[in-house]
Amino acid sequence: MKARTIMVYAFMVLAAAYLLAPVLWMFVLSIMTQSEALSVPPHWIPEAPTLDNYMAFFNPSASQATMGAAAITAMPGAMLNSVIVGLSVAVANVVFGSMAAYSFARLEFRGSNALMFGYLVSRMVPAVGIMIPLYVVMQNLHLLNSLGALVLVETAETLPFSIWLLAGYFRTIPRDIEEAARIDRCTWLQAMIKVFLPMATPCLVATGVFGFMSSWGSFLYPLLFTSGSGNTTMPVIISNFATDINADYGLLATSGMFAVLPPFLLALWFQRWIVSGFTAGAVKG
Amino acid sequence: MLVLLGLVAYPVGLSLWISLHKMSFRKPKDFPFVGLDNYTTALTSPEFASALSVTLKFSLASVVLIVAIGLALALLLNVPVRGRGVLRALVLVPWAIPPIVNATLWQLIFDSHVGAFNGLLMQLGLIDAYRSWLIDPNMALVIVVLAHAWNHVPLATIILLAALQAIPRELYEAALVDRTSRFRVLREITMPWLLRPIMIVMILQTMGALRAFDLFYVLTGGGPGTSTTALAWLTYQTSFVYLDVGMGSTYSYIIMIITFAVALFYIRGLYKRGDVE
Amino acid sequence: MARVQIQSLVKRFGGTTAVDGIDIDIEDREFLAIVGPSGCGKSSTLRMISGLEQPTSGHILFGDQDVTRLSADQRDVAMVFQSYALYPHMSVRRNIAFPLENMKLPSGEVAARVDRAAEMLGITALLDRRPRELSGGQRQRVALGRAIVRDAAVFLFDEPLSNLDAKLRVVMRSELKKLHSELGQTFVYVTHDQAEAMTMADRIAVMANGQVQQLGTPEDIYFRPATRFVAEFMGTPSMNMLEGTLLNNDSGAQFSLTGTVHTISLGISLATERHQQSATLGIRPESIALVAPEEGMLRGRIDLVEPLHPDIFISVDIGGQMLLVRTNTSAKPVVGDEVGLRLETGSLHLFDADGKRMDTSTAAGGSK
Ligand SMILES: Nc1ncnc2c1ncn2[C@@H]1O[C@H](COP(=O)(O)OP(=O)(O)O)[C@@H](O)[C@H]1O
Ligand SMILES: [Mg+2]
Numbered sequence: 001m002k003a004r005t006i007m008v009y010a011f012m013v014l015a016a017a018y019l020l021a022p023v024l025w026m027f028v029l030s031i032m033t034q035s036e037a038l039s040v041p042p043h044w045i046p047e048a049p050t051l052d053n054y055m056a057f058f059n060p061s062a063s064q065a066t067m068g069a070a071a072i073t074a075m076p077g078a079m080l081n082s083v084i085v086g087l088s089v090a091v092a093n094v095v096f097g098s099m100a101a102y103s104f105a106r107l108e109f110r111g112s113n114a115l116m117f118g119y120l121v122s123r124m125v126p127a128v129g130i131m132i133p134l135y136v137v138m139q140n141l142h143l144l145n146s147l148g149a150l151v152l153v154e155t156a157e158t159l160p161f162s163i164w165l166l167a168g169y170f171r172t173i174p175r176d177i178e179e180a181a182r183i184d185r186c187t188w189l190q191a192m193i194k195v196f197l198p199m200a201t202p203c204l205v206a207t208g209v210f211g212f213m214s215s216w217g218s219f220l221y222p223l224l225f226t227s228g229s230g231n232t233t234m235p236v237i238i239s240n241f242a243t244d245i246n247a248d249y250g251l252l253a254t255s256g257m258f259a260v261l262p263p264f265l266l267a268l269w270f271q272r273w274i275v276s277g278f279t280a281g282a283v284k285g
Numbered sequence: 286m287l288v289l290l291g292l293v294a295y296p297v298g299l300s301l302w303i304s305l306h307k308m309s310f311r312k313p314k315d316f317p318f319v320g321l322d323n324y325t326t327a328l329t330s331p332e333f334a335s336a337l338s339v340t341l342k343f344s345l346a347s348v349v350l351i352v353a354i355g356l357a358l359a360l361l362l363n364v365p366v367r368g369r370g371v372l373r374a375l376v377l378v379p380w381a382i383p384p385i386v387n388a389t390l391w392q393l394i395f396d397s398h399v400g401a402f403n404g405l406l407m408q409l410g411l412i413d414a415y416r417s418w419l420i421d422p423n424m425a426l427v428i429v430v431l432a433h434a435w436n437h438v439p440l441a442t443i444i445l446l447a448a449l450q451a452i453p454r455e456l457y458e459a460a461l462v463d464r465t466s467r468f469r470v471l472r473e474i475t476m477p478w479l480l481r482p483i484m485i486v487m488i489l490q491t492m493g494a495l496r497a498f499d500l501f502y503v504l505t506g507g508g509p510g511t512s513t514t515a516l517a518w519l520t521y522q523t524s525f526v527y528l529d530v531g532m533g534s535t536y537s538y539i540i541m542i543i544t545f546a547v548a549l550f551y552i553r554g555l556y557k558r559g560d561v562e
Numbered sequence: 563m564a565r566v567q568i569q570s571l572v573k574r575f576g577g578t579t580a581v582d583g584i585d586i587d588i589e590d591r592e593f594l595a596i597v598g599p600s601g602c603g604k605s606s607t608l609r610m611i612s613g614l615e616q617p618t619s620g621h622i623l624f625g626d627q628d629v630t631r632l633s634a635d636q637r638d639v640a641m642v643f644q645s646y647a648l649y650p651h652m653s654v655r656r657n658i659a660f661p662l663e664n665m666k667l668p669s670g671e672v673a674a675r676v677d678r679a680a681e682m683l684g685i686t687a688l689l690d691r692r693p694r695e696l697s698g699g700q701r702q703r704v705a706l707g708r709a710i711v712r713d714a715a716v717f718l719f720d721e722p723l724s725n726l727d728a729k730l731r732v733v734m735r736s737e738l739k740k741l742h743s744e745l746g747q748t749f750v751y752v753t754h755d756q757a758e759a760m761t762m763a764d765r766i767a768v769m770a771n772g773q774v775q776q777l778g779t780p781e782d783i784y785f786r787p788a789t790r791f792v793a794e795f796m797g798t799p800s801m802n803m804l805e806g807t808l809l810n811n812d813s814g815a816q817f818s819l820t821g822t823v824h825t826i827s828l829g830i831s832l833a834t835e836r837h838q839q840s841a842t843l844g845i846r847p848e849s850i851a852l853v854a855p856e857e858g859m860l861r862g863r864i865d866l867v868e869p870l871h872p873d874i875f876i877s878v879d880i881g882g883q884m885l886l887v888r889t890n891t892s893a894k895p896v897v898g899d900e901v902g903l904r905l906e907t908g909s910l911h912l913f914d915a916d917g918k919r920m921d922t923s924t925a926a927g928g929s930k
Contacts, residue, residue: 182614
């Protein structure tokens, strides 16, 4: 019994290392000076940790780094754009997702399976598959280079999953409770706002987080639909940075840290809800 | 719902339409109908054959790896010991990392001059000089698979762990009463129970693998040579680098068809088992 | 002002007819129970009274006002659900206050009313808990509380006790009855448990297949069931039903039991022209006495003895038909014994082939 416990812990340490080491390395690089980042063999623990790389992003002009300067200046704006798109997509997912999910869950539509199937089908169409026609459409609508286009496309891509997630959760909320609210002199809208939505909060939050994260990480659409530095999003800037042969590794790692931070905090903050949200759908199917 | 459908259906149709034409962003006015020519070109071209094989290798390896690691982690996290809550939180770490950052991350690690991987192997005495891993045609695809798997293991773990926790306790207790060995419990009770969630993980991951793009863009750019030119990358390159949209649409249509076929295959598998009502 | 009139009410769900044209006139301050087997349309009826469901056709009047087209929040009804339907995200206090808040009552009045209701139900100590921290019985009281804080015109209950254990159910029955007299409001109470209906209601509507079989006082229902269905449904153990032929001649009506030579003289003349028709004779187990074989109106063999002290239930086989007898005799009946049965002639119920009651109010019997 004892030996087994030790073995389990050994495996757990191993697993933790597997999950964490890559990010930790990025973090370590981000607090190194440029010369230390280039040392061979690598310093696993920085000898002179510094926040210079982080400061560089807040104060680009004062930065000594010449390499990757374009990325540094573009990063704050791109982060802001990403946040705007992310939040809009999150809100759109919660609002439209819950309206659609409510009708699916309550109108006793034939077949939650059909919904699941629809979701799968729409996921089956890979972004690369529809990017060309979407590009043409956006071009014709003169929506290229606008954040609105990104919000629209990302919402369309994430909404099926959100609906599926929400409908599954809504079904677990007994109809009786809404009806009790009607009996207790609520109009339908009041019943929704005062009783139904508060009960669905965990899933609404999970949906919002999901929408935010998906669009936060989305790369191909902004790559195609936006150009120039002013109106693109974080992943595009990072990819430019990362494919730049002269990139400063410390700064590159730092931009990665910036990009990881928001989804990371969200995941940590809403850990329970995310897990239970996915669980409801995947296990019961 | 209709809007949604429109946003998916319209591009799909338009894509088909374009794929039957010769069209280029260079000469947008010139739009001759060529029927299935693009398809015959695609199916007979060596680029396509190579890309298809890269895609299949990549998808297969990724899915196997993700299911294997995801399952191992889920089983590990299901062992009731102190501190597993921490590890459960840590599982979410790779999941929260955007694909593009994931790509950057692994690029830093496998860098040929200063990368951590080189440093580690060197310090362990396994290599005597730094190598350019991503320039090695055999290694490049392996690295892309590893990076992709790392990013996607968490979702598999979450789903499988949830399924594990839903196993009725009585099943185990019955086994305990029967003095079944640990291994047999795993084989006879746990695995059959997990079959359906594993299927779902495989569906999700196959689709994820077929649409993977970011990693290729940052890590390898399809190279060296065409050793990591997957279909998704080929489509992007054809349409937006060579600007041959007709051909690009054809490729993208082929991806869709493959994805569809794979999905149907899995779904049939699910139905056959009678687990889906 | 809370007389409730239900007029030719029909409710269809797709192909199934849940409620098939019912008329009930519920008086102000009456306690009406609607009872029937599961699926007979009780809940649908109640939900149409509440406004949660719209009738396919027919009308519902509260007092003089036609409320048929009003939604639930526009009618003045309180309702207690089988599942209690408490709001999980609110404290008990807020659950009870919720309807009053929606009615925009001043907060002082809300607090006072909540306290009064809580006191009435003995849940003052629970006011700051969440529903999930309560036992089933406590939740039940909270659900009641949420209904009685209101001065609703009509109180509706849909099987409110069916999720409680047997003991608590009996306690709550009398409490509900007490509550009714204290509030002095109209109660409509749906249940599948005939004992609940019998003990609490002023009048009972027995439903089957979406129709009202009988509407009457518990005594009416028990002693003068209008149909064979009502007779069998109300009362435990169930009324015995004997198949046979009704002979109607000058000397009065006689019932000849299928499968035996027995004929029972009913001692009445029926208003039917027919001389001979198949019919069913009903008699409750407690209206039968065991006697010596030669003294009985009927004769049979004991098939099963179930001592359920102080009573003993004895099944007697009469030419293939089973008859349950309830006695508290000290004599020990033995399976296989030949016995005679004496039927209380005032307690015979005669039903025609369609299950309709044939009047036997003046029935007086005699041996063959
Ligand atoms: N929302 C509904 N949709 C379809 N059929 C329903 C619905 N509600 C009730 N029914 C059907 O109507 C009949 C009566 O139901 P109900 O009024 O709930 O019966 P009870 O409460 O007496 O058990 C049943 O056959 C039931 O299946
Ligand atoms: Mg009911």
